[in-house]
Amino acid sequence: MARNGDEESSQGSSAPSVRIRSRADPFLVVCRCFSVLTSLTAILCIFVNVLSAVRSFRNGSDVFDGIFRCYAVAIAVFVVVAETEWGFIFKFWKILEYWAGRGMLQIFVAVMTRAFPDANGARKDLVLLQNIASYLLLACGLTYVVLGALCIGFLKRARQHEKITREQAFKDLEELERRRQELEALLVTERV
Numbered sequence: 514m515a516r517n518g519d520e521e522s523s524q525g526s527s528a529p530s531v532r533i534r535s536r537a538d539p540f541l542v543v544c545r546c547f548s549v550l551t552s553l554t555a556i557l558c559i560f561v562n563v564l565s566a567v568r569s570f571r572n573g574s575d576v577f578d579g580i581f582r583c584y585a586v587a588i589a590v591f592v593v594v595a596e597t598e599w600g601f602i603f604k605f606w607k608i609l610e611y612w613a614g615r616g617m618l619q620i621f622v623a624v625m626t627r628a629f630p631d632a633n634g635a636r637k638d639l640v641l642l643q644n645i646a647s648y649l650l651l652a653c654g655l656t657y658v659v660l661g662a663l664c665i666g667f668l669k670r671a672r673q674h675e676k677i678t679r680e681q682a683f684k685d686l687e688e689l690e691r692r693r694q695e696l697e698a699l700l701v702t703e704r705v
């Protein structure tokens with residue numbers, strides 16, 4: 514009888530531990546890549562608006578354009594922070610949790626970046642950079658609005674919640690497996 518127990522304990526201790534790996538959700542990976550692209554585009558808008566503000570203040574002739582560019586920089590920084598999906602931002606500005614709201618903010622920054630082009634053509638390089646940055650952010654904003662209207666943001670939030678729940682279940686399972694192995698080891702030492 515004791516021999517049977519020893520066989521069972523030796524089989525139990527030699528059983529492979531359960532290792533479950535969670536795979537990355539391709540949908541969430543695509544959403545994260547799009548978010549990074551949008552952030553980089555907003556950073557380009559920040560850069561362009563800072564350059565334009567510095568040139569406007571340096572010349573002293575167009576102070577209003579410089580002030581306008583400072584507001585564009587501040588709102589573009591807000592776009593970048595919103596793309597991090599920081600809970601603090603969503604706590605105070607619930608509209609940014611929804612993709613359509615985020616997209617409208619991005620479109621607003623794109624329009625601000627594109628506004629007041631150099632009419633006399635003295636700063637062609639800056640105007641080209643403004644156009645590139647504004648059209649890229651406009652495309653990201655329109656994509657957000659369209660996908661938000663199709664409830665893709667809701668789907669993303671649901672999948673994120675599912676992923677968090679699954680990861681917690683994996684952690685709990687690993688903890689239970691570790692605890693089982695400890696108890697089996699204690700049982701084996703007590704029998705000996």
